[in-house]
Amino acid sequence: MIDIHSHILPGVDDGASSMKESLHMLSMARRQGITDVFATSHYSKAFPNRDPEKLRRIRDELMSRANRPVKGPDGKIKRRRPIRIWTGQEIFYSNSVIRLLEEGKLLTLADSNYVLVEFMPSVPYSEICTAVRNLSRAGYTPVVAHAERYRCLRKGKRVEELIDLEALIQMNYRSVSGGWHDATARWCKDNLKKRNIHFMGTDMHNIGSRMPDTKEAMSWMRKHLDSTYLRQITRENALRITENKIIK
Numbered sequence: 001m002i003d004i005h006s007h008i009l010p011g012v013d014d015g016a017s018s019m020k021e022s023l024h025m026l027s028m029a030r031r032q033g034i035t036d037v038f039a040t041s042h043y044s045k046a047f048p049n050r051d052p053e054k055l056r057r058i059r060d061e062l063m064s065r066a067n068r069p070v071k072g073p074d075g076k077i078k079r080r081r082p083i084r085i086w087t088g089q090e091i092f093y094s095n096s097v098i099r100l101l102e103e104g105k106l107l108t109l110a111d112s113n114y115v116l117v118e119f120m121p122s123v124p125y126s127e128i129c130t131a132v133r134n135l136s137r138a139g140y141t142p143v144v145a146h147a148e149r150y151r152c153l154r155k156g157k158r159v160e161e162l163i164d165l166e167a168l169i170q171m172n173y174r175s176v177s178g179g180w181h182d183a184t185a186r187w188c189k190d191n192l193k194k195r196n197i198h199f200m201g202t203d204m205h206n207i208g209s210r211m212p213d214t215k216e217a218m219s220w221m222r223k224h225l226d227s228t229y230l231r232q233i234t235r236e237n238a239l240r241i242t243e244n245k246i247i248k
């Protein structure tokens with residue numbers, strides 16, 4: 001699996017608080033079958049990360065530490081599958097975002113044309129549409145982060161309309177958990193069945209309340225989605241971002 005949404009870099013936002021916690025989060029993710037993680041640290045008022053080189057340096061350091069050989073209990077070097085960490089940011093959309101992207105002050109996903117964008121949960125639908133149109137016009141493909149969070153998208157065929165505007169849709173694994181009494185989980189399952197989702201992400205922040213947790217969602221998705229679509233949203237579409245290829 002490839003995780004397109006995470007706050008894995010230490011000390012830059014409300015995600016991992018230390019290198020030790022980052023490494024712990026990565027090993028939890030690895031145990032769930034994640035091979036690649038996009039480090040999408042926040043760009044927002046609260047976390048104005050506008051220094052891509054700093055984020056790249058921290059990513060390099062974390063990736064090298066995560067892939068250091070480790071000794072097993074028998075004293076022998078254990079072979080682990082390497083984990084790749086791609087650069088990126090979760091960008092809180094505002095009018096200045098396109099200018100900052102063009103000035104190279106914000107990171108796209110793996111230096112591609114794809115941009116992970118987020119909004120306030122109470123955002124009006126028209127604002128998401130404007131953001132999608134503006135980003136597309138500027139040559140970027142917007143990926144709407146944790147789409148289940150925006151109340152305006154619960155109405156009618158708004159998700160389909162955003163896709164028609166050439167937005168791609170990301171959902172958090174954890175939001176799929178929960179029974180039919182849970183309106184968010186219900187909305188998630190419905191949109192997964194309609195194939196409106198392009199990427200699943202953990203949005204992991206720490207090793208506690210917001211840890212990487214794919215299990216419950218994966219077990220539901222394995223039962224209810226066909227395996228080709230499941231592969232696309234958990235791996236192949238994200239892989240296409242790393243190659244800057246078009247996703248349909």
Ligand SMILES: [Fe+2]
Pocket residue numbers: 005006007090203
């Ligand atoms: Fe996030």
